[in-house]
Amino acid sequence: MKIMIIDDSSAMRMIVKRTLRQAGFDGHEISEADDGVEALAAIQTCAPDLVLSDWNMPNMTGLQLLEALRKSGVKLSFGFVTTEATPDMRLRAFSAGAKFLISKPFSPESFKEQLGPHIR
């Protein structure tokens, strides 16, 4: 699978990649972007199957990115890895079409549980 990790923190992108490996999700093609604007352009060319996106980022938030992707008809599995964990924010995420929301900080176990249905 092609997996894109979007976060404005390069350290967090590294931690997400490491946690994917620790959760047993090895052997996938990983790409990265550091905000929603960069990701929106990159998705057109690298066509990921799965996106793991932060929520609060400069230029374009993760939620704005998800809405833009849905508006343009791009088909992919999209979920958040974020500190946004209130019930209201979860509702906004799932209403916009997110498949999952993983709270930061996270464990390999939470990745297994939440990403298992979406990574083949």
Place this chain on the structure above:
Amino acid sequence: MTTAYPLPDAPRVQNILGMLFEGLEVKPGGAFDQTPDGGAWFGVFVDDEGAPVALCGADVSLAAGLSAALSMLPPAAAKEAAQSGELSGGMWENLREVMNICTRLVLDSTSPHLKLDQLCPAKALPAAAAAILGSASGRREFSLQLPRYGGGILSLLSI
């Protein structure tokens, strides 16, 4: 005193930050220097109207240790940053992400929404954020120790 935003106990700090930093030790209490020249760094959290409602402070040695440990920089980088009081670009970005995750320490499923707005040194705190230092409804300090990277005091304040 009741606060609009929850303040954590030591086990919760351990639980949240321990997921980022293996081997982290957290104890309640500690003397935190919040003066403008004290060298601390603050995460400023704002409500949905953009008003500062909570602060998370890390003293200079803790800020250096957390920011170096997040991306496993050499421990010497933490020591150097603690001595100089300056954070390199990468370390600044790392500390901002740690403060972003500290959002979880001042938020629960029943509290009003808030988010990290900015990371800044004590001497550059915006006036509205600095006001919380003297008027917080609640505050808690914790002593944190990181394997290889040293430690220091974490301070959480909320309106």
